[in-house]
Amino acid sequence: MLREFRCDLHIHTCLSPCADLEMSPKAIVEKSLKEKLDIIAICDHNSSENVVYAMKAAAGKPLVVLPGMEVTTREEVHLIALFDRLEYVKKLQAKVYNRLPGVNDERIFGCQAVVNELDEVEGFNDHLLIGATIFSIEEAVAVIHELGGLAVASHIDREGFGIISHLGFIPPDLKLDALEVSAAMGITEARREFAELYRMPFIESSDAHFIRDVGKGVTRMCLGEGSVKELKMAFRKEQGRCIVEGSHA
Ligand SMILES: [Zn+2]
Ligand SMILES: [Zn+2]
Numbered sequence: 001m002l003r004e005f006r007c008d009l010h011i012h013t014c015l016s017p018c019a020d021l022e023m024s025p026k027a028i029v030e031k032s033l034k035e036k037l038d039i040i041a042i043c044d045h046n047s048s049e050n051v052v053y054a055m056k057a058a059a060g061k062p063l064v065v066l067p068g069m070e071v072t073t074r075e076e077v078h079l080i081a082l083f084d085r086l087e088y089v090k091k092l093q094a095k096v097y098n099r100l101p102g103v104n105d106e107r108i109f110g111c112q113a114v115v116n117e118l119d120e121v122e123g124f125n126d127h128l129l130i131g132a133t134i135f136s137i138e139e140a141v142a143v144i145h146e147l148g149g150l151a152v153a154s155h156i157d158r159e160g161f162g163i164i165s166h167l168g169f170i171p172p173d174l175k176l177d178a179l180e181v182s183a184a185m186g187i188t189e190a191r192r193e194f195a196e197l198y199r200m201p202f203i204e205s206s207d208a209h210f211i212r213d214v215g216k217g218v219t220r221m222c223l224g225e226g227s228v229k230e231l232k233m234a235f236r237k238e239q240g241r242c243i244v245e246g247s248h249a
Contacts, residue, residue: 001224002222002223002224002240002241003222003223004220004221004222004244005038005039005220005221005222005223005226006035006036006037006038006039006215006218006219006220007037007038007039007040007041007203007205007218007219007220007221007231008032008035008037008039008040008041008205008206008208008214008215008216008217008218008219009039009040009041009043009066009068009080009082009152009180009203009205009219009231010041010043010068010070010080010154010180010205010206010207010208010217011023011028011032011040011041011042011043011205011206011207011208011214012042012043012044012045012070012207012208012209013025013028013042013044013050013054013115014050014111014112014113014115015044015047015049015050015112015113015114015115015125015129016044016045016047016112016129016130016209017045017104017106017109017110017111017112017129017130018045018109018110018130018209019044019110019209019210020209020210020211021111021113022210022211023208023209023210023211024115024119025042025050025053025054025056025057025115025116025117026053026057026115026117026118026119027119027211028040028042028054028057028208028211028214029054029057029058029061029063029065031211031214031215032058032063032214032215033061033062033063034215035214035215035218036215037063037214037215037218038062038063038064038226039063039064039066039226040054040063040064040065040066040214041065041066041067041068041080041082042054042065042066042067042068043068043069043070043080043081043082044069044070044129045070045072045129045130046069046070046071046072046096046097046100046127046129046131046133047069047093047096047097047112047125047127047129048067048068048069048089048090048092048093049093049114049125050114050115051065051067051068051086051089052086053114053115053116053117053122054117055067055086056116056117057117064225064226064227066082066083066084066226066227066228067082067083067084067085067086067088067089068080068081068082068083068089069081069089069092069093069096070154071092071096071133071135071140071144072131072132072133072161073132073133073135073136073137073139073140074132074133074134074135074136075132075136075137075166075167076132076161076166077137077153077154077161077162077163077166077167078153078154078155078161078162079137079140079141079144079151079152079153079154080150080151080152080153080154080180080205081140081144081149081150081151081152082149082150082152082228082231083147083148083149083150083228084148084227084228084229088147088148088149089149091147092143092144092147092149095143096133096135097127099133099134099135100127100128100129100131100132100133100134101128101131101134102127102128102131103126103127103128104125104126104127104128104129104130106124109128109130110130111124112124112125112126112127112129113125137163137167137171137174138171138174141174141175141176142175145175148228149228150177150178150228150231150232150235151175151176151177152176152177152178152179152180152203153170153176153178153179153180154180154207155180155181155182155207156170156179156180156181156190156194157181157182157184157185157190157193158182164194170197170200176200177201177232177235178200178201178202178203178235179194179197179200179201179202179203180202180203180204180205181202181203181204182204182205182207182217183204183205183206183216183217185204186204187202187203187204187219187243187245188245188246190202190204191245201234201235201236201243202243202245203219203243204217204218204219205217205218205219206218219243220243220244221234221241221242221243221244222234222240222241222242222243222244223241224241
């Protein structure tokens, strides 16, 4: 049975130095339920250490938490990686840490807290998560695909860290699975603004760094269940799965 799922596939936690400290896995899950979201993805900058706790916080609740990460490529372009299973985002994390130079200075960039499902601090990450990896965009997309994930260009409508503002265009041979626009633009306007990209699936996400923003950007999708496998089918319009475009719910 297919039904409509409300998805916000780009949410940061307090592990991202630029995100609010109140973005604990537990608080995000609570706000997501309040916003009647069905699927969220936790996508911290170059790390995934809070994903497991968000999954634990959502256990037994009507909310699917997908393991994700927002990878910064050496061109300073942001890419969202989405996976079905924690072990694959962990594999990506190991590769990213090997290609992410620098150490965080929390006085300059902010705190990178690993917080469990009970709001207890487990530790602090000292990688320079705000920095760029040495992966090129093509390499990052290939690694995400090798691990069975989906690669989505983040907030293509924004100046900062967006693929279009950095490269001027989307390389036609780049195997992106979808393009994300921010809530400020939305999918309907994106279809007009980026008419030449009509073949590509578009999603809208909140890119929330503050609790109040969770669920501000939502993509409605017709799916059989909350999984990356189903998202992939919706991106490709397979077997009735699709992204619901048009007026906002
Ligand atoms: Zn970003
Ligand atoms: Zn982001």
